[in-house]
Amino acid sequence: MSDQQPGPPGAQPPHVPSEPVAPQRAVPPAFEIPAAGPRAQPPTEAIVPRVAGQSLVDGQWHRLHPATPLLRGGIAFVAILGIVIANLRERLIELFIPSPGMEAPSDPIDYILNHGFVGWALLAIAGGLIVIIAIFWLSWRMHTFRVTDEAVEVRSGVLFRTNRKAKLDRIQGVSIEKPLLARLIGASRINVSVAGQDANVKLEYLFAVDADGLRQDVLTLASGVKLAERQQAAPAVNPGDSSTVEPAGRDAGSNVSRFVTDRVDDFISPELDPQAAPPESVVRLTLGRLIGSTVLSPFTGIVLVSVIAGVILLANGIDWAWFWLVPMVLSLGAFLWSSVTKSLRYSIAATPSGVRVGFGLFSTTNDTIPPGRIHAIEVSQPIIWRPFGWWKVRINKAGLSLEQAARGASNNTVLPVGSLVDAAQVVELMLSGRIDGSAWAPLQSALSTRDGIGFVGSPRRSKWINWFSWRRTGYALRDGLLLFRQGVIWRKLHILPLARLQSIRIDQGPLLRALDLASATAHTVPGPVIAKLPAMARDESVRLFDAASAAIVVAQSSDRSHRWASFDPAHSPSSAQVTAPYLGEPAEQGSGPREGEGTIR
Amino acid sequence: MTTPHPGEPRPTPDPLIETSLQELPTTQLPPQEGEPAGRSRKRLDLPDADWRRVSRKLIAVEFISEGAMIAIVTAAAVFAALVWEWTWIWWPFAAFALVAIISAAFIPRRIRSIGYQLRADDLLFRRGIMWQRFVAVPYGRMQLVDINRGPLSRAFGLADLKFVTASASTGVVINGLPEAEAEGLRDHLVAVAESRRTGL
Numbered sequence: 001m002s003d004q005q006p007g008p009p010g011a012q013p014p015h016v017p018s019e020p021v022a023p024q025r026a027v028p029p030a031f032e033i034p035a036a037g038p039r040a041q042p043p044t045e046a047i048v049p050r051v052a053g054q055s056l057v058d059g060q061w062h063r064l065h066p067a068t069p070l071l072r073g074g075i076a077f078v079a080i081l082g083i084v085i086a087n088l089r090e091r092l093i094e095l096f097i098p099s100p101g102m103e104a105p106s107d108p109i110d111y112i113l114n115h116g117f118v119g120w121a122l123l124a125i126a127g128g129l130i131v132i133i134a135i136f137w138l139s140w141r142m143h144t145f146r147v148t149d150e151a152v153e154v155r156s157g158v159l160f161r162t163n164r165k166a167k168l169d170r171i172q173g174v175s176i177e178k179p180l181l182a183r184l185i186g187a188s189r190i191n192v193s194v195a196g197q198d199a200n201v202k203l204e205y206l207f208a209v210d211a212d213g214l215r216q217d218v219l220t221l222a223s224g225v226k227l228a229e230r231q232q233a234a235p236a237v238n239p240g241d242s243s244t245v246e247p248a249g250r251d252a253g254s255n256v257s258r259f260v261t262d263r264v265d266d267f268i269s270p271e272l273d274p275q276a277a278p279p280e281s282v283v284r285l286t287l288g289r290l291i292g293s294t295v296l297s298p299f300t301g302i303v304l305v306s307v308i309a310g311v312i313l314l315a316n317g318i319d320w321a322w323f324w325l326v327p328m329v330l331s332l333g334a335f336l337w338s339s340v341t342k343s344l345r346y347s348i349a350a351t352p353s354g355v356r357v358g359f360g361l362f363s364t365t366n367d368t369i370p371p372g373r374i375h376a377i378e379v380s381q382p383i384i385w386r387p388f389g390w391w392k393v394r395i396n397k398a399g400l401s402l403e404q405a406a407r408g409a410s411n412n413t414v415l416p417v418g419s420l421v422d423a424a425q426v427v428e429l430m431l432s433g434r435i436d437g438s439a440w441a442p443l444q445s446a447l448s449t450r451d452g453i454g455f456v457g458s459p460r461r462s463k464w465i466n467w468f469s470w471r472r473t474g475y476a477l478r479d480g481l482l483l484f485r486q487g488v489i490w491r492k493l494h495i496l497p498l499a500r501l502q503s504i505r506i507d508q509g510p511l512l513r514a515l516d517l518a519s520a521t522a523h524t525v526p527g528p529v530i531a532k533l534p535a536m537a538r539d540e541s542v543r544l545f546d547a548a549s550a551a552i553v554v555a556q557s558s559d560r561s562h563r564w565a566s567f568d569p570a571h572s573p574s575s576a577q578v579t580a581p582y583l584g585e586p587a588e589q590g591s592g593p594r595e596g597e598g599t600i601r
Numbered sequence: 602m603t604t605p606h607p608g609e610p611r612p613t614p615d616p617l618i619e620t621s622l623q624e625l626p627t628t629q630l631p632p633q634e635g636e637p638a639g640r641s642r643k644r645l646d647l648p649d650a651d652w653r654r655v656s657r658k659l660i661a662v663e664f665i666s667e668g669a670m671i672a673i674v675t676a677a678a679v680f681a682a683l684v685w686e687w688t689w690i691w692w693p694f695a696a697f698a699l700v701a702i703i704s705a706a707f708i709p710r711r712i713r714s715i716g717y718q719l720r721a722d723d724l725l726f727r728r729g730i731m732w733q734r735f736v737a738v739p740y741g742r743m744q745l746v747d748i749n750r751g752p753l754s755r756a757f758g759l760a761d762l763k764f765v766t767a768s769a770s771t772g773v774v775i776n777g778l779p780e781a782e783a784e785g786l787r788d789h790l791v792a793v794a795e796s797r798r799t800g801l
Contacts, residue, residue, distance in 0.1 A: 195767060398767060502768035503738040508645040510731055516643040523768035538645055545647070549737035553722035556741050557797065 047144055056210055057217035061144040061155075065187040065205040068143065069136035071179075072204060145203050147218055152192050152201050166194045166201040168222040169563050172399040173354070174215045175367040175411065178208065183364070186259065190215060193399035195525070200399060219353030219370060224563030281347035281358075282435060283415060283422040289390070290346075293417035294339045296384045303332040343416040348426060355429045357414050367411045372561020373397055374430045376522075376529040377495040379423050379443060380487075391423040391447075392416060395430060396527030412528050420444060427495065431481075446476075446485050446493050454478070455485060456544075458536045461515050465535040475520070475533055477547055480555045482522055484533050494531040496522050498555035504548050506541045520544055645733045650725060652716030658757045659715075659777025663708045666753060671701050717775055722797065724764060724790070726773045736773055741797035742766045746787045750780070762786060 048060040056062050070077070091109065112121050135158070143156040153165040172195055178188040187205035194200060206214065294300075306328050313321035347358040351368065358366035376396040385391070393415035415426045424440035431439070446452045455474035463470040469488040476483040482501065484494040501522055508518040518541035522531040536544070678694040681687045710730055718725040723739040747763040754760060760783035764773040778786065 502742050502766040503736055503771045503773070505734060505736045505771075506645060507729075507732065507734040509733075513643050513645070518645050521770070523766070523771050525767045526769050538643060541645070542647060545735060545737065549723055549725075549739075552737075553739050553741075556739055557722070 050207070050210070055217055056214045057147040057221065059146060059148045061146045063140065064143055064145070064203065065185075065207055066140055067182075067185050067187055068205045069139050071182050071185070071187060073136075147214070147221065149221060152203075152218060154201055154203065164201055166192055166199075168218070169224070170194050171218070171222045171370065172373045172397060173367055173369045174218055175365055176211050176215060177363070177365040178360075179363045183208070183362075192218065193397075195398035215368060216351075216353060219368060222370060222563075223353065281349055282425050282429065283346075283348055283418055285343065285346045285416065285418070287344070289388075289417055290340055290343055291336075292388070293385065293390055293392075294336055294343075296388075298382055298384070299335060300332065301384070303328055303335075307332075339416075346416060348414065348429065350429055350434055355414075355433060357411060359411060365411060369397060369430075370561075371433050371564045372497075372499070372559065374497065375500040375524040376497075376527065376531055377427055377430050378492060378529040379427065379447060379495070380490060380492045381447070383489045385417075386491075389419055390417045391420055393418075393423050393426045393430075394528050396524050396529045398525045420447070431495070431497070443493065446483065447491055452476075452485055455483070456536075456540055458517075458540075462517055462535040462537075464515060465512070465517065470535070473533060473535065475536070475544055477544065477551060480551070482531075482548055482551075484522070484531050486533065494522075494529060496524065496531055498548070498552045499559040499561070500524065501548075501552050504545060504552065506545045508538070512538075518542075522548075645735065647725070647727075647735060650716075650718055650727075652718055652725075652727065654713065655715050655775060655777040656757075656759055656779050656782075657712075658759055658779075659712050659754075660709050662753050662757055662759060662777065663712060664705065667701065667705045667708065671698070671705075674701075712777065715776060719789070724773065726764075726775065736771065738764060738766060738771060738773055739797070740790065740793040743790060743794035746790050748783050748787055760784075764790065 046061070048058075048062055050056075050062060065071075112118060138158050139156070142158050142161075143154075145152070145154045147153075149168075151165045151167050152171075153163065155161065155163045172193045175191045175193070176188050177191060182188060182205055186208050188208040188211045189202060189204035190206060190211055192201040192203070203214075307325060310321045310325035310328065314325070341361040342359055344361040345358065345364065347356075347366075349356050354368050354370035354373070356366060356368045358364065374395050374397060378394045379391055380394070381391050392413065394413050396412070414430065415423060418426070420443060421440060424437075424443045425435050427439045427443065428435050428437070442454075446455065450471055451457065452472070452474060455476045457474040458466070458470055460470070462473065466473055466486075469486055472488055472491070473486045475485075480498050482494075482496040482498055484492075484496070486492055501524060503523045505521045505523065506518050507521070512518055512535065515535075516538050517535045518538045519535055520533045520541050524531065674694070674697060678690050681690045707730065711728075714730045714733075715728045717727070722741075723737050726736045726738070728734055743764060744767055745765045747761075747765065749761045749763065750759070751761075754777070758780050759777050760780045762775045762778055762783050764771070764775075775783075775786075
């Protein structure tokens with residue numbers, strides 16, 4: 001490039017006067033270090049104010065919701081207020097119930113009152129408030145984001161500037177969260193999750209009306225459809241584009257009554273925008289089933305046993321059992337309340353950008369997972385659910401931070417409770433992004449029969465390891481999927497797309513060796529699903545190891561899901577058809593946007 | 602150098618693998634002779650794997666570190682017994698010494714059990730005699746490769762290579778590679794991972 005000297009864009013370099021500038025600019029260099037200079041950002045990148053109803057995905061910088069600093073700092077604010085009130089409590093009590101006998105130790109408030117500094121004190125408080133508001137305003141001014149063809153980018157911070165950029169083809173999912181407080185104001189938070197510890201890009205907070213459209217656009221871009229194509233195709237392909245979602249006349253944000261109506265609507269109406277996603281959830285979760293499944297969970301079992309023990313102790317005159325009983329009952333109540341309110345508005349539906357899972361009554365989250373981001377699926381049933389035929393589906397996906405996992409904020413449960421039909425539909429959505437009725441029969445055979453058809457079982461001698469479940473322990477490798485089934489008391493089926501597996505391991509300890517057995521583990525990204533087959537015949541495990549490690553390589557070399565919608569003739573689905581010939585299963589159908597992950601038969 | 606596109610079928614044997622394997626200095630032990638008589642036929646084994654072993658010097662490293670640990674614990678026990686007159690300390694110490702000596706006796710065997718193999722598209726790794734473990738990791742799953750050198754390993758010219766994937770439990774750590782081999786292997790792994798990169 002001829003622009004070796006830093007200067008204003010478009011300025012003709014003096015030492016190459018004859019060379020035209022325009023053709024050079026037309027061909028972008030492969031990699032260019034930005035011209036050296038004090039400014040990291042070129043001055044031309046203006047920050048575009050928000051216009052209601054207009055797409056935020058235009059490569060320009062935008063600002064967030066004005067209430068952002070308050071919402072982000074909200075908890076800290078409440079905490080400070082709490083400390084102040086706690087410190088003043090004594091004084092308030094003193095005010096109403098004077099106790100003449102006790103002389104209060106001198107504190108700042110006494111000092112102020114006694115010396116007539118009330119005016120100064122109020123002035124100081126007002127000054128402090130002004131400073132806080134100024135900081136809030138400044139931090140809002142400095143907090144901007146943009147979405148380009150390549151990446152989502154956020155800049156924030158006043159003194160310490162942070163610039164975080166997530167490449168679109170690395171996106172693992174986009175969730176929209178509305179904590180209760182933010183929801184009252186009409187703001188929501190977008191969380192673009194990228195694999196890695198604490199690597200998520202958070203756009204907090206946006207106007208709630210913009211969030212759905214922004215997510216849709218981000219995911220459309222991430223799918224590999226270019227911005228220009230998207231705009232051309234928008235009317236036909238993308239009915240959920242924010243420009244069509246927005247009803248005209250909704251931009252009158254200053255109108256208080258409209259604001260209130262909007263907020264009320266948000267609580268009453270379905271959470272999903274009816275135009276942005278198919279409104280009907282694939283799976284309905286009735287209140288009775290939800291409460292029933294929550295009550296009949298292992299956690300309640302443990303608590304009930306403890307409560308009974310506590311009551312027995314009390315009956316025998318041991319008073320300190322209260323200290324045991326009360327927290328137990330409280331924790332049970334909190335657990336029931338939080339699980340029911342969290343799952344109450346559960347919904348799951350397929351969208352063009354992936355599967356959308358919504359949760360929450362007061363604080364809502366809804367997560368859109370693009371194709372090819374599911375690393376493991378587990379369909380499970382504790383024995384206590386068996387009479388009702390209820391199942392639960394959980395997944396592993398990348399981008400779950402340890403901190404999220406610790407406070408249970410992850411949305412790894414994609415079906416809290418449902419019949420086998422519901423579970424099969426959810427599994428189909430997770431595997432292929434659409435419902436085609438292909439999963440019910442294999443799930444039924446794998447989960448509800450004693451000898452799963454198509455599964456390589458474990459030999460009778462493994463009953464020394466799996467006392468009850470040896471008959472139900474087995475694996476299957478087919479259609480780009482590795483299936484592990486196990487458990488009698490806690491029935492489980494693990495479904496692992498080979499294209500997403502990280503590695504596979506077999507091991508053998510002394511006990512397994514004595515029985516001529518081995519165990520197998522499939523490694524995925526961290527999550528609640530841990531795929532381990534505790535015991536299988538030794539020669540069978542070697543066969544699994546060989547077949548699976550070869551099939552993983554085949555599945556991964558043809559996997560194109562990181563840009564799932566971009567059409568590449570060299571890797572059309574038919575040529576990239578992945579099956580596992582290793583077990584003699586015939587190759588069949590399964591061509592779709594996600595070759596390599598296929599469907600289970 | 603043109604690397605094949607991830608989606609294309611690669612010729613076997615892969616030229617990338619062949620060349621860089623030859624570049625790697627060959628310091629591995631001669632392949633182990635057939636199974637000694639009397640070993641359990643129930644042992645887990647991959648029949649047609651051709652393992653590369655780690656350096657024999659690792660045995661010395663392990664012996665020295667094991668010996669150092671035994672020496673420290675013995676000194677502590679003697680101190681406690683003589684100065685503080687804790688005579689009972691000999692009982693736990695005896696148990697410790699027994700375990701340590703048995704473990705030391707198995708060091709050569711344990712280190713001979715570490716092996717890896719570079720296949721066309723994945724890395725095979727094994728270790729353990731009592732608790733055997735075999736892992737297969739496709740090159741494309743590599744997130745990063747670490748090379749660590751402790752002070753003792755460095756004195757013997759050895760290095761540990763760690764292959765990190767997005768899964769925390771993959772756990773492929775090849776101890777005791779000669780430094781040149783470790784670096785060659787790292788460069789090779791990075792190159793083959795680059796040519797096979799897919800999404801996460």
